[in-house]
Amino acid sequence: MKTIKKPLVGIIMGSDSDFPVIESALAILDDFNVGYEVIVSSAHRTPARTEEYVRTSSKRGIKVLIAAAGGAAHLPGVVAAYTNLPVIGIPIKTKSFDGIDSLLSIIEMPQGVPVATVGVNNAGNAVLLALRILACSDTQINRKMTLFRKKQEKSVIKKDAILQGKLKTR
Numbered sequence: 001m002k003t004i005k006k007p008l009v010g011i012i013m014g015s016d017s018d019f020p021v022i023e024s025a026l027a028i029l030d031d032f033n034v035g036y037e038v039i040v041s042s043a044h045r046t047p048a049r050t051e052e053y054v055r056t057s058s059k060r061g062i063k064v065l066i067a068a069a070g071g072a073a074h075l076p077g078v079v080a081a082y083t084n085l086p087v088i089g090i091p092i093k094t095k096s097f098d099g100i101d102s103l104l105s106i107i108e109m110p111q112g113v114p115v116a117t118v119g120v121n122n123a124g125n126a127v128l129l130a131l132r133i134l135a136c137s138d139t140q141i142n143r144k145m146t147l148f149r150k151k152q153e154k155s156v157i158k159k160d161a162i163l164q165g166k167l168k169t170r
Helices: 016-031 047-060 075-081 100-107 123-135 139-168
Strands: 007-013 035-040 064-070 087-092
Touching: 007 016, 007 047, 007 075, 007 123, 016 035, 016 064, 016 087, 016 123, 047 075, 064 075, 064 100, 064 123, 075 087, 075 100, 087 100, 087 123, 123 139
Parallel strands: 007 035, 007 064, 064 087
Antiparallel strands: none
């Protein structure tokens, strides 16, 4: 039986084709035991739905919004226009410009409409940034983030020890 957690993170994708990028990052939220919502809503094709979802998100308990979009990648900016919540944009890789078009569209927001942006297709970092934002006011998430970072540190040190062993035998 899956535990139902109150969603704190809202993830909105401009297209269902973005889901493979998002899917692996959901495991991070699951590991941190943080609830989330995931929906498809387009800034251009379903603007009223997008506005409604964003405007009502804080009433549902959402604390951070993540918006994934490719091409013109207007979705993160549109999301940020409708809320005071932090918005993290994930530029999605495109066939035409390898995601650079998406990246530039998201990072070049006008003054007063900030959107934090991660690397192309880097949903994992978007989720980790959302967790760091949540950790500012949630001691349990903060504690888990500290453990996560220590685990990363141990992994790097272990990999270096293996490398150093290989270098000694050369």
